[in-house]
Amino acid sequence: MLPTALPTRKRRRPEVAFARGREEVKFRDVTLYLVERRMGKSRRNFLSNLARSKGFCVDDALSSDVTHVVSEGNSAQELWNWLEEQGFGEKHDRHVLHISWFTESMSAGQPVPVEIRHYIQDPSVDQKSSAHSSAKQDSTVSTYACQRRTTLNNHNKIFTDALEILAENLEFCGDQGPSLAFRRAASVLKSLPAALRRQEDTQRLPCLGEHSKAIIEEIFECGSSSRVEEILNDERYRTMKLFSSVFGVGLKTSENWFCRGLRTFEQVLSEPSIRLNRMQTAGFLFYEDISKPVSRTEASALKIIVEEAVICVNPFATVSITGGFRRGKEFGHDVDFIIKTPEAGQEDVILPAVIERFKSQNILLYSDLQESTFDIRQLPTHCFDAMDHFSKCFLIVKLKCEQETDARAARDWKAVRVDLVAPPLERYTYALLGWTGSTLFERDLRRFARLERGKLLDNHALYDKATNTFLPANTEEDIFAHLGLEYIEPWQRNA
Ligand code: UTP
Ligand code: MN
Numbered sequence: 001m002l003p004t005a006l007p008t009r010k011r012r013r014p015e016v017a018f019a020r021g022r023e024e025v026k027f028r029d030v031t032l033y034l035v036e037r038r039m040g041k042s043r044r045n046f047l048s049n050l051a052r053s054k055g056f057c058v059d060d061a062l063s064s065d066v067t068h069v070v071s072e073g074n075s076a077q078e079l080w081n082w083l084e085e086q087g088f089g090e091k092h093d094r095h096v097l098h099i100s101w102f103t104e105s106m107s108a109g110q111p112v113p114v115e116i117r118h119y120i121q122d123p124s125v126d127q128k129s130s131a132h133s134s135a136k137q138d139s140t141v142s143t144y145a146c147q148r149r150t151t152l153n154n155h156n157k158i159f160t161d162a163l164e165i166l167a168e169n170l171e172f173c174g175d176q177g178p179s180l181a182f183r184r185a186a187s188v189l190k191s192l193p194a195a196l197r198r199q200e201d202t203q204r205l206p207c208l209g210e211h212s213k214a215i216i217e218e219i220f221e222c223g224s225s226s227r228v229e230e231i232l233n234d235e236r237y238r239t240m241k242l243f244s245s246v247f248g249v250g251l252k253t254s255e256n257w258f259c260r261g262l263r264t265f266e267q268v269l270s271e272p273s274i275r276l277n278r279m280q281t282a283g284f285l286f287y288e289d290i291s292k293p294v295s296r297t298e299a300s301a302l303k304i305i306v307e308e309a310v311i312c313v314n315p316f317a318t319v320s321i322t323g324g325f326r327r328g329k330e331f332g333h334d335v336d337f338i339i340k341t342p343e344a345g346q347e348d349v350i351l352p353a354v355i356e357r358f359k360s361q362n363i364l365l366y367s368d369l370q371e372s373t374f375d376i377r378q379l380p381t382h383c384f385d386a387m388d389h390f391s392k393c394f395l396i397v398k399l400k401c402e403q404e405t406d407a408r409a410a411r412d413w414k415a416v417r418v419d420l421v422a423p424p425l426e427r428y429t430y431a432l433l434g435w436t437g438s439t440l441f442e443r444d445l446r447r448f449a450r451l452e453r454g455k456l457l458d459n460h461a462l463y464d465k466a467t468n469t470f471l472p473a474n475t476e477e478d479i480f481a482h483l484g485l486e487y488i489e490p491w492q493r494n495a
Helices: 041-053 076-085 099-108 123-128 130-138 157-172 176-190 210-222 226-232 235-244 251-259 265-269 278-285 296-313 347-360 425-436 439-453 476-482
Strands: 031-034 068-071 095-098 318-322 335-340 364-370 391-400 413-422 455-457 462-464
Touching: 031 041, 041 099, 068 099, 076 095, 076 123, 095 099, 157 176, 157 210, 157 226, 157 235, 157 251, 176 210, 176 439, 210 226, 226 235, 235 251, 278 364, 296 318, 296 335, 296 347, 296 391, 296 413, 318 425, 335 347, 335 425, 347 364, 347 391, 347 413, 425 439, 425 476, 439 455, 462 476
Parallel strands: 031 068, 068 095, 335 413
Antiparallel strands: 318 335, 364 391, 391 413, 455 462
């Protein structure tokens, strides 16, 4: 049956976008139908031909072969009224979808899995099942953090704090896998628009395993989790937490000290067999200051100092805050800056010069400069730890404060941790995305790119395995578009 196109008021434009060839059908399970209503004839032709050129089968008629109906610009009500008029029968394998599913599939070069957010729901069905509306809302939550919008407004802190303590404790025990499961569970809860009201609210949520659900249940029933209380009082947990809070002391060192029976800083510092490295020495030396959170005001003051130093070296270079502060956090454990130089090659000289300037200003307390090991010929990398090959430095600097922080020492400054990274110009966008975080958001972006799109993403590049090409990006939006993802603003990446 041919759909009756509604009369359009617009004047007809020439129809042919590109001629229809004899393209090979690659995806036999999918037959598309694009609704002309609101989309218009010429755009429909254009999109149909685009899809065919990518190996999709597109039916011009709403036949019984059609599996995916795609609509643009129609309200759910008018679309479904029209579909009914066409005698469109519901079958379980037929999808009525928003144009976003189509565009994501085009950029992926293959049909992407249909998710709840792609559906245009029949409003009459919606009314019938409104009793289940809260569960329905929950089922739209993606398993990937990069498909969720997570602001700092966490409505489920009581649960996420508990789950994150469990995760941290497992990290301290070296159980990275189970730890990640709790981190993911916490992250899903952080993205919810409201607090969980009862245990059943967790049923439709992804990434919540039996353990996570049990913890939530206990908090619902008792107001807290006995397992979490136990961990907070556990000697190993407390000691690992204390030791690893020192700059330069990682989990391995913390564990080593714990196993040797050490429990306090005093014991570590008076143990003759322990040789602290330069970083750890600075960590202990400035512990009191750098274990305190850095405020946004302090971060802004530091930005001016960094900018001044950078511009001295290269008047055309720019400095941007990244990390947690770019995501809108009010406090951080350090301040992360990314430097953009206008020409390739300039990134290599800028950090040593900034360090020299801080020295001459007498504000440098510690510096660890890591020269660039970036080699474009080694891309794409297949290891996806957060580390990258760019020129960067980890610093502790003196930040002048209004009041003297310590009357006895008569200090008018506070020691603050600062990270600077200076990627080559053409790598800037990928580096900015990577350094903005959060860590779990980045992890899921990479996982999504690899598993759902056959692409490799890291701080250096985005690589398409299907075509063996690097995908260019001038903005973060470009990277999301390459991945067929809706753009997520930095302040929505607090996964
Ligand atoms: P941070 O550890 O500074 O975290 O790393 P944060 O989100 O700013 O949080 P706080 O407030 O300081 O505690 C910022 C981002 O930079 C990435 C990390 O993966 C994280 O997403 N990063 C860090 C890299 O990509 N490469 C590095 O070498 C270091
Ligand atoms: Mn940071």
